[in-house]
Amino acid sequence: xxxxxxxxxxxxxxxxxxxxxxLLRKGRPRPLAPKVFDTLLILxxxxxxxxxxxxxxxxxxxxxxxEDANLTFNIQQLRKALGDKARKPVYIxxxxxxxxxxxxxxxxxxxxxTGSRISDQFEIADPQSIKPGNEPESAPDGQDFGVVAKKANxxxxxxxxxxxxxxxxxxxxxxxxxxxxxxxxxxxxTILGGIVLVSWRFSDLYPADRRAEIKTVFAVPPRxxxxxxxxxxxxxxxxxxxxxxxYTRSFEKKASVWLRQLATNNNxxxxxxxxxxxxxxxANSGEFLYFxxxxxxxxxxLLYHTALYRVSLVGGVPTKIVDTLExxxxxxxxxxxxxxxxxxxxxxxxxxxxxMVVNSDGTGLRTLFVGTHPDHLDLPVxxxxxQSIICSYGSSDGGGQKVRLIQxxxxxxxxxELTSDKFFHISRVAWxxxxxxxxxxxxxxxxxxxxLWRVSYPSMESRQVTDDxxxxxxxxxxxxxxxxxxxxxxxxxxxxxxxxxxxQRLKKITxxxxxxxxxxxxxxVYSSTLTGNIDLxxxxxxxxxxxxxxxxxxxxxxxxxxxxxxxxxxMSNRTGSFQAWRMNLDGTNQIQLTDGAAxxxxxxxxxxxxxxxxTADDWHLWRVSIDGGEPVxxxxxxxxxxxxxxxxxMVACVGRNESSRKLLILSSESGQLLKEFRFFGWGSRLxxxxxxxxxFYCSQQNGVDTIMEQSLDGGLLQxxxxxxxxxxxxxxxxxxxxxxxxxxxxxxxxxxxxxDFNRSWNTVxxxxxxxxxxx
Numbered sequence: 001x002x003x004x005x006x007x008x009x010x011x012x013x014x015x016x017x018x019x020x021x022x023l024l025r026k027g028r029p030r031p032l033a034p035k036v037f038d039t040l041l042i043l044x045x046x047x048x049x050x051x052x053x054x055x056x057x058x059x060x061x062x063x064x065x066x067e068d069a070n071l072t073f074n075i076q077q078l079r080k081a082l083g084d085k086a087r088k089p090v091y092i093x094x095x096x097x098x099x100x101x102x103x104x105x106x107x108x109x110x111x112x113x114t115g116s117r118i119s120d121q122f123e124i125a126d127p128q129s130i131k132p133g134n135e136p137e138s139a140p141d142g143q144d145f146g147v148v149a150k151k152a153n154x155x156x157x158x159x160x161x162x163x164x165x166x167x168x169x170x171x172x173x174x175x176x177x178x179x180x181x182x183x184x185x186x187x188x189x190t191i192l193g194g195i196v197l198v199s200w201r202f203s204d205l206y207p208a209d210r211r212a213e214i215k216t217v218f219a220v221p222p223r224x225x226x227x228x229x230x231x232x233x234x235x236x237x238x239x240x241x242x243x244x245x246x247y248t249r250s251f252e253k254k255a256s257v258w259l260r261q262l263a264t265n266n267n268x269x270x271x272x273x274x275x276x277x278x279x280x281x282x283a284n285s286g287e288f289l290y291f292x293x294x295x296x297x298x299x300x301x302l303l304y305h306t307a308l309y310r311v312s313l314v315g316g317v318p319t320k321i322v323d324t325l326e327x328x329x330x331x332x333x334x335x336x337x338x339x340x341x342x343x344x345x346x347x348x349x350x351x352x353x354x355x356m357v358v359n360s361d362g363t364g365l366r367t368l369f370v371g372t373h374p375d376h377l378d379l380p381v382x383x384x385x386x387q388s389i390i391c392s393y394g395s396s397d398g399g400g401q402k403v404r405l406i407q408x409x410x411x412x413x414x415x416x417e418l419t420s421d422k423f424f425h426i427s428r429v430a431w432x433x434x435x436x437x438x439x440x441x442x443x444x445x446x447x448x449x450x451x452l453w454r455v456s457y458p459s460m461e462s463r464q465v466t467d468d469x470x471x472x473x474x475x476x477x478x479x480x481x482x483x484x485x486x487x488x489x490x491x492x493x494x495x496x497x498x499x500x501x502x503x504q505r506l507k508k509i510t511x512x513x514x515x516x517x518x519x520x521x522x523x524x525v526y527s528s529t530l531t532g533n534i535d536l537x538x539x540x541x542x543x544x545x546x547x548x549x550x551x552x553x554x555x556x557x558x559x560x561x562x563x564x565x566x567x568x569x570x571m572s573n574r575t576g577s578f579q580a581w582r583m584n585l586d587g588t589n590q591i592q593l594t595d596g597a598a599x600x601x602x603x604x605x606x607x608x609x610x611x612x613x614x615t616a617d618d619w620h621l622w623r624v625s626i627d628g629g630e631p632v633x634x635x636x637x638x639x640x641x642x643x644x645x646x647x648x649x650m651v652a653c654v655g656r657n658e659s660s661r662k663l664l665i666l667s668s669e670s671g672q673l674l675k676e677f678r679f680f681g682w683g684s685r686l687x688x689x690x691x692x693x694x695x696f697y698c699s700q701q702n703g704v705d706t707i708m709e710q711s712l713d714g715g716l717l718q719x720x721x722x723x724x725x726x727x728x729x730x731x732x733x734x735x736x737x738x739x740x741x742x743x744x745x746x747x748x749x750x751x752x753x754x755x756d757f758n759r760s761w762n763t764v765x766x767x768x769x770x771x772x773x774x775x
Contacts, residue, residue: 008108011106030081050098053071223756224754225753227245231749233750235278238282244259246289255275262753290329292307292309293306293307295307320362329341330380332386337359339380340380352372355367355369368410375393379428390405399573400576404419404420405455419455421462433479433482437457488751492748497524500738509543516730519735522541525568534557536548538585547587549587571601606647620638621642643688645688650668662679663710665712677714689709690733726744727745
C-alpha cells in the first residue's frame with residue numbers, strides 16, 4: 001500500500017488541496033466550480049504577486065475566446081466563498097485595469113494522505129484532522145487525542161520493531177530489505193490504528209455531543225461533469241436507463257430539444273426551434289419524450305397557451321396530449337396517466353391553481369384539487385404507491401418562507417400536508433431510484449441560490465445536500481442507474497446609461513440586478529449582488545462615487561426617491577417578509593414604515609409625504625405617510641406596481657380580471673378609477689412622462705423587448721430598444737428626461753451530469769456536511 005503526498009496551501013481559516021482539488025474552511029468543504037477553483041489555485045500559487053488578466057484568461061481558457069465577464073464572475077464567486085470584500089479585501093486584491101493579487105499570507109506544505117484503498121472506504125473532510133498537531137480538542141477521560149494517537153502509533157511502531165528483532169538471527173538494521181520490511185509493517189499498523197481510532201470515534205461509545213462535530217463522508221461525493229457550455233440549456237431530463245440525456249437549447253428566441261447519447265456523445269435535434277419549452281420528461285418505458293411548449297399568443301399580446309406533447313426518440317411530428325398547463329408535469333409509473341397544473345383567473349383577477357390528471361392519450365381529463373389564492377400549486381410527482389400525487393404548495397410573494405410539500409389522493413382529491421418544513425421556493429422534485437427519498441432543487445430564502453435537498457420518505461425529514469456557488473434549477477434522476485442531470489443557472493446583468501435621445505448607444509456601467517431608480521439630483525440608486533447579498537447602492541451615472549447603502553440586512557429592492565432628495569424608500573425582507581423602509585440618501589437612519597402582511601413595490605408622491613405600495617398577498621393598493629403611521633387602503637381589487645403622476649393627483653397601476661390585464665389610472669386621494677387602457681406589458685415598472693400626459697412600460701413584441709408609450713388620450717406608441725439576445729430587467733428616464741438607463745443581461749443555463757448520485761447521497765451524514773461536486 002503506497003502513501004500519497006498531498007500538496008496543501010493554508011491561508012486564514014482555509015486549506016487548499018491542489019491534488020484533491022478541494023477547499024476547506026475549518027475542516028468543512030467549500031465547494032467551488034472547476035474554473036473558479038482553478039482561478040483560486042493560480043492566484044494562491046503566485047501569492048503576493050500581480051497576476052494579469054491576460055495571463056488568467058489564457059490559463060483558464062486556453063485557445064478559447066471568452067468574455068472578460070467570465071473572469072470577473074469567477075473572482076466574484078471566489079470572494080463569496082472566502083467571505084472577502086472587494087473594497088476591503090483580505091484575500092484577493094483588484095489592481096484596476098491590470099489584474100488581481102492574492103494578498104493573504106500563504107503557508108505551503110506537503111502532507112501524507114491515505115492510499116487509494118483506504119479512500120474507497122472513507123473520506124475525511126479535512127485530511128489533517130487525525131494527525132498529531134491538528135487533533136480534536138478533547139479525548140475520553142480528559143486525555144488529549146493527539147497524545148492518545150501518538151502513544152498508540154509509538155506502541156505500534158515499537159511492537160513492530162520488537163517483533164522483527166525477535167526473529168532468530170535477525171538484525172533490524174543489517175539489511176535494507178529488513179529495514180523496508182520494518183517500515184512497511186509500521187506503516188500498516190499505523191494506518192490500521194488510524195482506522196480503529198476513526199471507527200471508534202463513530203461508534204456509540206463516543207460521546208454524542210462530540211459525534212455531532214464529525215465531518216466525515218462515507219462515500220465518494222457525486223461526480224459532476226458539464227454536458228453543455230453554451231448557456232442556452234435551461235431544462236434537461238435523463239432516460240430511465242441513464243443512456244440518454246434530453247436538453248433544451250434556446251437560440252435567437254427559439255427553443256429546441258436535443259438528444260445526447262452519453263456513450264458516444266452524439267447529439268441530434270429531435271424537436272426543432274419554436275416557442276419556449278418549460279419541462280422535459282422521459283416516459284418510464286424509455287420510448288418517448290414528453291415536453292411542454294408555449295404556443296402562439298392568444299386573445300391579446302403576452303397571453304399564451306402551453307400544451308403538452310409527446311415525441312419519439314428518433315424524432316418525427318410531436319403528438320399533442322393536452323392544452324393549457326403551467327409547464328411542470330409528471331408521468332405515472334405505468335405511463336398511463338399524466339399529472340399537471342393548470343392556472344386560471346377568477347373574477348377578481350386572482351390566480352387559482354388546479355391539480356389535473358389526464359390519460360396519456362389525452363382522454364379522461366379530471367380535476368383533483370384546486371388551491372386557494374394566493375397559494376400556488378406546482379411540481380407534481382407521483383407517489384411510489386401510485387395512489388397519490390405530491391406537489392409543492394404555497395406562495396412566497398411577500399419574501400418569506402411559505403412553500404411546502406403536500407399530498408393529494410388520487411381517489412378523492414383530499415389534501416394532506418407532508419411536512420412543516422417550508423421554503424422560499426422549490427424548483428424541481430424527483431425520486432431517488434429506491435424511492436427512499438425525494439431530491440429537490442430549492443432555496444430557503446430569496447437571497448440564496450437553489451441547492452439540492454434530500455427529503456426522506458415517508459418520514460419527510462429534509463436535509464440540505466449541497467452548498468455550492470452554483471444555482472440548481474432543473475433536475476432529473478435515472479430510475480435504474482446511479483445518475484442524474486441538473487441545470488445550473490447564473491444571472492449576468494448590468495446597468496447601462498446614456499442619453500434618452502440615443503437609447504441604442506448606452507454604455508455599460510456596473511453590475512446590477514432587478515431594479516433601480518433615478519434620484520432627482522441625477523444619481524442612480526440600484527440593487528446589486530457585488531457583496532454576495534442583494535443590497536442597495538448609489539452612484540453617479542458614469543459609475544463614479546459608488547457607495548453601498550444596505551449591508552447584508554436581508555434582500556433590499558425597489559428603491560424610490562422623492563423630489564426633495566431627502567430619503568430613499570425601499571422594500572426589504574430583513575424582518576421575515578417584505579416591508580416598506582426608509583433611509584437617508586447616504587444609507588443612514590433606516591426606519592421600517594409598514595408591518596403586518598407582506599408589502600411590495602412603492603412610489604412616492606411629488607410632495608414627498610406619501611408612499612403608495614401593494615400588499616403582496618392580494619396586490620391591493622395602499623398608502624402610508626413617509627413618516628410612518630396608520631396606512632390607508634385605496635382599492636379592494638388588484639392595482640399593482642403603483643406610479644404617482646408628476647402632479648400627484650393620479651396613480652397608475654396594473655389591474656387584472658378573469659380575461660385580461662388593464663392599465664388603470666386612479667385618483668391618488670380616493671383610489672377612484674379615472675381611466676383604463678388595455679395593458680400589453682409584463683412585470684416591469686410604470687413611469688410617467690415628465691408632462692404627465694403619458695406612461696412608459698416594458699412589453700415584448702415579436703420576441704423583442706420594447707418600451708411602450710401609452711398616451712392618456714388613448715394613443716399607443718413603441719420605442720424599440722435593441723438588446724440583441726439580452727433581457728430587459730428594468731428601465732428608467734431621469735427626472736429631466738435627458739438621460740436613460742436600463743438593467744439588461746440574461747440567465748445562463750448549462751446542464752451537468754451527476755454520477756454516483758444515489759449511492760453517495762444515501763450514505764452521506766447529511767446533518768454534518770455537503771458533498772463536494774467535482775468534475
